[in-house]
Each structure stands twice: as structure tokens, then as C-alpha cells.
Amino acid sequence: MRDTHMHPRPIGRRITPQRAQNRRLAQSAEIGTVTRAQLAVLAQSLTCTGLINGTESHLLVALINTAPAEAFDKSGRPIVFKSNQQLAFEIGRSVGRVSRMLSRLFDTGLITMQDSGNYKRYPIRNGEGEITDGCGIDLRILVARYAELDELVRQVRSEKKAADAALRRYRGALRNARHALATAAEHSEYILGRIGARVDRVSNLVGVAGKASSRLLRRATALLEWLVERLMHLPPRSAEAQETENMTCLRVENGMHRQITTPHPFAASNEERRSADAEQHRSLKASSASKWALEKSLRRRRREINQPRHLPQAMVALQDVIRAAPALKTYGLAPKSWADLARAVPLMCRFAGISEDARRRAVEQMGEQQAAVAVAVTLEKYERQDVSSPGGYLRAMTDRARAGELYLARSVFGLAARSSMEVTH
DNA sequence: GGAAGCTACTCAACTGTCAT
């Protein structure tokens, strides 16, 4: 049955819980802690985080530059009263597009807006003519979120750098491996064929290198480098050296590691060619057991990229978490992967009022993924008013995790069941 | 003649939908 109280067409800019929350956040901003120039630089950098696109960034920069620099001083009020028409003219887009982009920026929490009855933007001044408030585009939320957004930009940049480095190193390793195969004369056709097949297999598993995850690339690189070293008759690396390259864990985690005990797996003597080949087969078999396991783990990793990773302790799917915590949707969060959910943790904590310290401890104790689930559960319970102190609730969960008594899956499935009951009734 | 009230119109903003 249709709700007769609902207007068929909502009039004016919609006020969602998230927008209301953003307004509250804007009011808590400490003006004077960030300059206009800093915000302009940040606004230009935000495109790399995926929060906004280029046009939205352009509009945001235009808004920041519209407010006088003094508006960001301690006694200032960074509120913009420019019309959509003027903004559209300045950024070379239509008025309708500007209106929509402002809504998007409002949703993303990069601006807030206070509309007047007739949508006109105007300042409210005190007796001395100073602007104390106004109906317009409020930039205070940028000041409030500056540290968080700046950190996000830095993080994304460093991840990109690491990903680029992994890509370059993988391409180099693949080139080296193929070159080593082409120039290696001292091995039999059979051995070269087998190693060549393994190089091809690694290359196929990685697929388009530019689209592969940096973790997958690093593992593939390590495998290729190992194959080259075997072709070059280099002695196996010491455990310490491997550890410094963050490789040890790769072998330990598959649980099938066999340490290479033969220092020179490929004998060179012509007289002993036959037996050496046999030895090579054996040593390749033995020493490559761990590497073969590594290839298997590469395949597994590839599957994990497309499918949600299961929690080590509780088999919870991302969809279960989303069903369990409709508050995520309420706040405009729609994680498509575990990484998305982990990235949303600072924002969720902000919405729930969970302190930085509580969040850090949860991540340290549970790991990013499980902590993200715990924070989502806390946010949902806070939204349902089941808990009055979300920070305390999260700390209690962290303590239970430390004691090995945290069963997040139960909470997730319980909340999901409650949500589906509420939907059906 | 001036004040008050009514009406029609303009303006600036929003959203939904459709086409490109």
C-alpha cells in the first residue's frame, strides 16, 4: 500500500541522515586551523581517491576560491553565496549539472548546504555587518575533515607508487626470465621446456599486468626471479634474505614448503649430463614444491580478487555484513569489496563517534577486515540505539577478540535476520 | 491620493526522466 503522506515528488534538496550528520560535522569545525590554499590543493588531489571526479573537483576548487581567504581565519565563516548559474558559467557546465554536483558533494561530505525557503543564497549578518550564518554552500566540513582527507590522499598515492613499482618489477622479472630462457644453453630441452611452461603459466595467471593486484604481482615477481636464479645456477637465498624481501611468509603460509637442499641443482658436467638431468628433475621437483605451492596460492589469490575473502575466524560474506548493517546504506556507504569496507572504517567511526584510539586498537587486534565488520556491527547497533557508547562497545569487542571469545558471525547473522524481519513486516 | 489586498508573473532552486 502506498503511503498517502508521501509527496509523489519530494520538493527541494533532500535531507538524508547522512547529510544531517555532515551538517553536524561542519558545525564542529575549528575554523582557522586550515588555510584556503591548503583546501584548494586538497580539493585538486581528491580525484585520485575516487571520492569525486574531475568536474566535481573543479567545482569544489571554484567554491573554495570563491570564499575570501579571511573566511578561513579564526573568526571567519567559509560559506559561499554564489548562484548555480554563476558557478556553471565559471566551470563551463550547465546549471542543472552544477545543482547535481552540489548534491553529490553534499553526499560525499565535502560541502554542506543550508537552503532558504526559496533556495536563494544569502548571508545573515550581525549588527556590525559581519556574516554570522547564512543560507548557502558551507565549506566548514572541509576544515573539519582536512586531516582525514589529506591522509586518505597520501595513502592512495603511496599505494599507487607501490603498485607501479610492483608492476615495473614484474615486467622486468618476466623479461629477464624470458631472456634467461632464450640464452640458457647448458640445460636440456626438457628442462628449458618445463621452466618455460612455468614462466608462461605465471604470466597467464597474472593476465593483464596493469590490472593485476600489486600483491599478485609481487608473488609472481618472486616466482619469476626464483626461476631465473635457478637457471643462472645461483645458490638459494638465505632465509634472512628472503625475509627482507617479504617472501618468507609466502612460503610459510602454504604449509607445503620444502627447503632447497641441493646447492647446485643443475649439474654442468657433460659426462654426467644424463644423471644430472635426472638429478635436475629430482631437485627441480623437490625444490620447486614450495614454488609450485606458490603458483597454487597465486591462483587462489586470483580467485580471491573476484570473490569476497572469508574471515579467518567466521565465515561471513560481505553481503551478509551489508544486510546486517543497513545503517551503512543510510550513511551512503555501499562497499563493493572488503577493501571498500576497510576504507570506510574511519568514516563509520566518525558517524558512530568512535575514537581514533578505539579504532586503532580494534584494527591492531583483529586485523583490518574483521575490525571493519566489528565497526559496521557497532554502527548498526548504535543506529538501532542498542548501544549507547559505541566506542566502549568496540573496545569490549576488541577485548573479547584478544581473549578468543569474539564471535562476530553470530552478531552479523543475528542483525541480518533482524533486518530481514523488519523488511518483511 | 494613498494604503491594503489580490493576482499573475519571474526567479532560482530542486528532482526525475530521457537522449546523446
Added chain:
DNA sequence: ATGACAGTTGAGTAGCTTCC
């Protein structure tokens, strides 16, 4: 992703009518 269009809102304003 973007622009265009239709339909909506309420404040502001101009012009007209009515009343004192």
C-alpha cells in the same frame, strides 16, 4: 557523464483593484 526538459516550490515584484 552530461545536457535538456518538464514539473515543482516559495519569495519577490509589478500591476491592478478596492477601500478609506
